[in-house]
Amino acid sequence: MSSARDLFHRNKTRIKNFGEVFTLDTHVKQMIEQLSLHSKGNEEIWSDEKISFFEPTCGHGNIVEGIFEKRLNSFYQKAKISKNPSPEHYSIANALNTLWAIDIDDAGLLG
Numbered sequence: 001m002s003s004a005r006d007l008f009h010r011n012k013t014r015i016k017n018f019g020e021v022f023t024l025d026t027h028v029k030q031m032i033e034q035l036s037l038h039s040k041g042n043e044e045i046w047s048d049e050k051i052s053f054f055e056p057t058c059g060h061g062n063i064v065e066g067i068f069e070k071r072l073n074s075f076y077q078k079a080k081i082s083k084n085p086s087p088e089h090y091s092i093a094n095a096l097n098t099l100w101a102i103d104i105d106d107a108g109l110l111g
């Protein structure tokens, strides 16, 4: 079964009006891996609360979702290692607080 993350485009009108062609999930995962590689394998970029991410053309949120998952996991691991008493709260709060996304089309999100 395919999901929103496998969607490549919805229709030609939306491609014409908004340039709406989605990045496939496999490519989103590769982009996230590339970011780790460009940081010389430094996975700590994902659990650094001082780093925020901004997706200026988020569409239905596929890249945002990939970044959120990666950061949630990384913040959680960091919290566990440092014996944070509330790793779930710490990871959700920081993953949300450091991720921003906008899109020109407020009907871009899929239900």
Ligand SMILES: C[S@@+](CC[C@H](N)C(=O)[O-])C[C@H]1O[C@@H](n2cnc3c(N)ncnc32)[C@H](O)[C@@H]1O
Residues within 6 Å of the ligand: 018, 019, 020, 021, 022, 023, 024, 056, 057, 058, 059, 060, 061, 062, 063, 102, 103, 104, 105, 108
């Ligand atoms: C090619 S899609 C990319 C969506 C998503 N980032 C991805 O990679 O799958 C381009 C998106 O940019 C949005 N967009 C186009 N012009 C924009 C603008 N000036 N400001 C913000 N978003 C814009 C469109 O609505 C569309 O959702």
